[in-house]
Amino acid sequence: MTTHFSNGVTNNPGRDKGGNPLWSVLKQPDPTSALTEFVYFDDFFKYVPADWTITDEGGSETQTADYDNGWLSQVDTAPGANAVNLLEGPDVWSFQKGDSTTPGLILSYETQFAIKDVDKLNTWHGLAIATYADPIAVPLDGVGFHHAEDTTTIQFSVKSSTVGGATSSTLVTAPGGSTSITLADAAITTKSATAPSTPDEVIRLGFMYVPAGRDSYHDGATAGKFWVFYNGVRVATVADTNLPYDKMLGVSLGWQSKGTDTNALYTDFIKIKSERMGVSAPSWS
Numbered sequence: 307m308t309t310h311f312s313n314g315v316t317n318n319p320g321r322d323k324g325g326n327p328l329w330s331v332l333k334q335p336d337p338t339s340a341l342t343e344f345v346y347f348d349d350f351f352k353y354v355p356a357d358w359t360i361t362d363e364g365g366s367e368t369q370t371a372d373y374d375n376g377w378l379s380q381v382d383t384a385p386g387a388n389a390v391n392l393l394e395g396p397d398v399w400s401f402q403k404g405d406s407t408t409p410g411l412i413l414s415y416e417t418q419f420a421i422k423d424v425d426k427l428n429t430w431h432g433l434a435i436a437t438y439a440d441p442i443a444v445p446l447d448g449v450g451f452h453h454a455e456d457t458t459t460i461q462f463s464v465k466s467s468t469v470g471g472a473t474s475s476t477l478v479t480a481p482g483g484s485t486s487i488t489l490a491d492a493a494i495t496t497k498s499a500t501a502p503s504t505p506d507e508v509i510r511l512g513f514m515y516v517p518a519g520r521d522s523y524h525d526g527a528t529a530g531k532f533w534v535f536y537n538g539v540r541v542a543t544v545a546d547t548n549l550p551y552d553k554m555l556g557v558s559l560g561w562q563s564k565g566t567d568t569n570a571l572y573t574d575f576i577k578i579k580s581e582r583m584g585v586s587a588p589s590w591s
Contacts, residue, residue: 343579343580343581344579344580344581344582345578345579346557346576346577346578346579347575347576347577347578348378348557348575348576348577349375349376349574349575350371350376350377350378350573350574351371351376352371352376353369353370353371353378355369357395358393358394358395359393359394359395359436359556360391360392360393360394361390361391361392361393361394361439361440361560362390362391362392363390368380368381368382368383369381369391369393373494373503373504373505373572374497374503374504375504375574376574376575377504377505377572377573377574378559378572378573379570379571379572380393380559380560380561380570380571380572380573381568381569381570382563382568382569382570383568387563387565387566388442388562388563388564389562389563390439390440390441390560390561390562390563391560391561391571392438392439392440392441392558392560392561393557393558393559393560394434394436394438394556394557394558395556395557395558396556397435397436397554397556398554398556399413399433399554399555399556399578399580400551400553400554400555401413401449401515401517401546401549401550401551402517402551403517403530403546403551404517404518404530408519409517409519410517410518410519410530411517411580411581412514412515412516412517412580412581413514413515413578413579413580413581414512414513414577414578414579414580415432415433415449415450415512415513415514415576415577415578416510416511416512416535416575416576416577416578417431417451417510417512417559417573417574417575417576417577418508418509418510418511418573418574418575419509419559419571419572419573419574420492420505420506420507420508420509420571420572421453421489421491421492421507421561421570421571421572422491422492422493422568422569422570422571422572423491423565423567423569424453424457424458424489424490424491425455425456425457425458425564426455426563426564426565426567426569427453427455427561427562427563427564427569427571428441428442428443428452428453428454428455428561428562428563428564429441429451429452429460429559429561429571430444430445430450430451430558430559430560430561431450431511431558431559431573431576432445432448432449432450432452432558432559433448433450433555433556433557433558433578434447434448434450434555434556434558435448435550435553435554435555436554436556438558440562441560441561441562442454442455442562444463444473445465445558446465446467447465447466447467447468447550447553447555448463448465448550448555448558449463449464449465449513449515449532449549449550449555450462450463450513450558451463451511453489455564456564458488458489458490459477459478459486459487459488459489460477460478460487460489460509460511461475461476461477461478462475462476462478462511462532462534462542462544463475464532464544464546464547464548464549464550465548465550466548466549466550466552466553467550468550469548469549469550469551469552470547470548470549471548472548473548474544474545474547474548475544476534476542476544478534478536478541478542479536479541479542480536480541481536481539482541483541483542487509487536489507489509490507491507492505492506492507492508492572493505493506493507494506504574505572508574509536509537510536510537510538511534511535511536512534512535512538513532513533513534513535514532514533514535515531515532515546515549516530516532516533517530517546518530518546529545529546530545530549531543531544531545531546532544532545532546557576559571559573559576
């Protein structure tokens with residue numbers, strides 16, 4: 307019996323679009339087809355230093371995969387003032403802005419994390435240019451979530467050094483949009499027969515980039531925008547005025563320390579999905 311799913315996925319071997327059975331015997335989507343996505347997912351079951359460019363200075367920083375279900379633990383047991391621990395992945399991501407006649411590509415990002423001592427860390431999760439080296443501020447070119455020391459809030463920021471030359475940002479709020487979410491200090495829960503050992507006070511944040519020309523998928527507006535998500539709920543929109551579409555960006559996460567006490571950033575996962583470049587974008591209308 308043949309089962310059909312959305313976007314042409316099926317369990318029937320069939321043939322590919324050119325009538326070639328080379329790949330069609332595998333009952334799964336063709337990763338090179340126009341309707342599939344470029345996907346990155348790291349659940350941090352393991353940490354491989356060679357996968358990252360590491361900025362590690364001013365203290366006793368370590369990066370390990372730890373705790374139940376896999377968490378990246380970026381810890382400094384003896385930080386100096388302004389110590390930095392930042393991880394950068396390969397620069398393989400970019401934003402395709404598009405226009406009314408040439409649609410750009412939708413890109414979604416989500417992460418889940420916790421901070422040991424919120425007041426004493428500046429943190430960053432998102433996409434950034436390779437030269438980004440200090441999470442005390444947002445990257446010169448980047449898109450993501452920045453938390454500043456001495457605050458309990460976090461903002462979503464879009465910045466370009468050349469396109470617009472400024473930063474577009476908004477504080478992440480709870481659903482309803484009137485109250486900023488409050489970050490709280492995280493501790494590691496004690497493992498027992500009925501409970502895992504994981505950080506508490508976890509926050510889940512994400513964004514979706516919606517280029518101009520793709521708005522029939524969303525709300526009928528004509529300009530490109532970002533949708534900002536908190537715990538899977540859309541809570542804000544930010545214009546793409548300062549979108550760094552002329553730069554290649556990499557996955558980036560880390561912290562800069564204010565104080566000299568032990569501190570840590572715990573990241574559960576990072577997930578990114580983008581429509582595959584170099585093929586015609588599907589119609590979402």
